[in-house]
Amino acid sequence: MSRPAWSAVPKPKVERFAAIALAESADLAQVILREIRSDFPELRLVQGESGEPMALVGIRRAIEGFVQHLASGAADPRVPPEVFQEFGRGEGLNGRSLDSLQAVYRLGVRLAWRRFAEIGQQVDIAAPAMYELAESGFVYLDGLVEQSVRGYAEAAARQASERLRLQRQLIDRLLSGQRGDTVHTLGERAARIGWELPATIAVGVLIRPAREAVAPAVGQGILLDMESEQPRMVIPEPDTAGRADLVRRATTGWSGAIGPSVPLAAAATSLRWAETAVRLIEDGLLPQGEVQHCTDRTEELVLLPSRELIDAAAPRCLTPLQDVAPAQARRLAATLLAWIETSGGAPDVANRLGVHPQTARYRLRQIRELWGDAIDDPDRRFEMLLVLRAQRLRGELSATPD
Template sequence: MSRPAWSEVPKPKVERFASIALAESGDLAQAILAAIRYDFPQLRLVEDESGEPMALVGIRRAIEGFVQHLASGAADPRVPPEVFQEFGRGEGLNGRSLDSLQAVYRLGVRLAWRRFAEIGQQVDIAAPAMYELAESGFEYLDGLVEQSVRGYAEAAARQASERLRLQRQLIDRMLAGQRGDSAHTLGERAARIGWELPATIAVGVLIRPAREAVAPAVGQGILLDMESEQPRMVIPEPDTAGRADLVRRATTGWSGAIGPSVPLAAAATSLRWAETAVRLIEDGLLPRGEVQHCTDRTEELVLLPSRELIDAAAPRCLTPLQDIPPTQARRLAATLLAWIETSGGATEVATRLGVHPQTARYRLRQIRELWGDAIDDPDRRFEMLLVLRAQRLRGELTTGPE
């Protein structure tokens, strides 16, 4: 930026100003550091290899760089990047915001400007030129802040990466079942990421809607592992009021399943049910586009994964249907299921199937003729109930009219 008033200052005055300022840079840096320590006692100062505070080194270098820029007439002062990036990293690693660091910088610039103004009067530099000097100082401050922001962002990225690594380790250990860590060890691992071990948890398994899908915004209380092929969630105290709604909103557009609420030590059990539900989703037996709660899908989770066993039991349970044409057999099977479920007569069965009562009555007579008294055995009916419900879930029953 052009500085017409400063450019008109005679060179001997500029050199005199720079000479005094550089000679006092060490003392000025000490004074600024003392004021910073007084106003910001919580600020932790890191020392270099010689034992000198890095802040002192940075302040002195900043003063010298700015003054040398004024003396040379260069377009832009060079900000010493290493020290101020380190300041930013220190703020990030200690969990503080950049606001406090910027306040420190503003204090330093204000004190430096106060002394520069005194030197300007001593050398007899005109006021307009000194005003431009002040503007240059605040532009220089912007450069210092920019370097610190870079260091802060770097530290924040490293911290986030480390927290995610520790979080994944904690999730792995919680879900390891009997091979996992003790509650005490898990507590230590959880403390490293600022997470309090809950009494109960539910484990979720997600199916990515797309390879580069943005992670669900589940909040810090819920652990999320996005590195797995199928992302995993650990939901603490899942029965807490509002927790289910939070998860539902955060996972809008995702498919997956959340296992039942279990004690922390049984986390692997919740994971197993969630994985079972996800396999059903992938097989098209549970709907996609939402995250299912396993406790809402008990029938499917009990019957559908047992397909081989159900299919093996079907011929024995439904022997009378084997010699009947397939379409008619499916209608009679649906009627038999409706009769077992309702424990009612033709009217109730007809309503359940959406057919005329006379049709239901005709089918019930056929069922009685086919099974005889065996249909009244409670154990036989229960076994048929399981087989027929599994077939209905798989869409294998026909309920319509003849």
């Protein structure tokens, strides 16, 4: 920054100004700190290695650095970085905002400038030169803030990293299913990240839409682990009004599943159902592009993972269809399923299948002929219901065959 008026000040006056300011720097720093503490009583003083408050050391160094650079004719005073980065780190680690720190700096610069103006009059430095000195003070203030912002950002990043690490540890403990963790132990872990243990939770498992996908903005109350190959969520009190809508909006564009609401100690159970649903999504058996709620997909989650067992039971349940042509067997199987589901007569079955009642009546007579009285056994009908619904879920059986 160019300071022509200050450059025109005779060197003896500059040296006299600098000598007075430097001689008073320690006392001026004390006055400034006292005023700052009066206006900002919440400011916490940290002792440095010398036993002095770091704030006092920083103020004194700032004054001395500013004056020395002015006396040397340097273009812009250099801010001592270490102290003011440390101030910024302190604000970040103590949860205060940068606004409060900037307010402290502005007060300090104003008080320093008041004394510099008095020294300028004492030494008889012209007003234009003092105006330029004030402008240099504001530039210097910007440098102080810049250094503090660096320290603040570093502290914020460190805190965020540590919180994520503790959060992942808590999620791992919650979902591990280990019985060694008492509510007290989990509560201590939760308290480290400011999370209150809920009575019930639901666990979500997500499928990344892309490797670089931005984490869902689920808010502070929901624990999110993005480090896993498939991100995991722990949703506290999932049945709270509005919680489901919040999760739905936050996970727009993601695929995945949310397990049932369970007591805190049963978190692993909710996780297991969510993982089961995710496998069905990956196999194309549940829709992609949204986060499914397992309680909305009970039929699929009960029947589809049991494919081996269902397929083993199918030949015995549907033995009469083995000697029927494949196309006719599919039609009769769909009709049998419609009859079991409706517990009605031909009109109900026809309406469900979208066929003429006479067609439904004809097929029902065929079914009666093939199964005989066995069709009236409730246990047999229930077993056939499971087998036929599983086949329909897998796309192997149409509810309205040609």
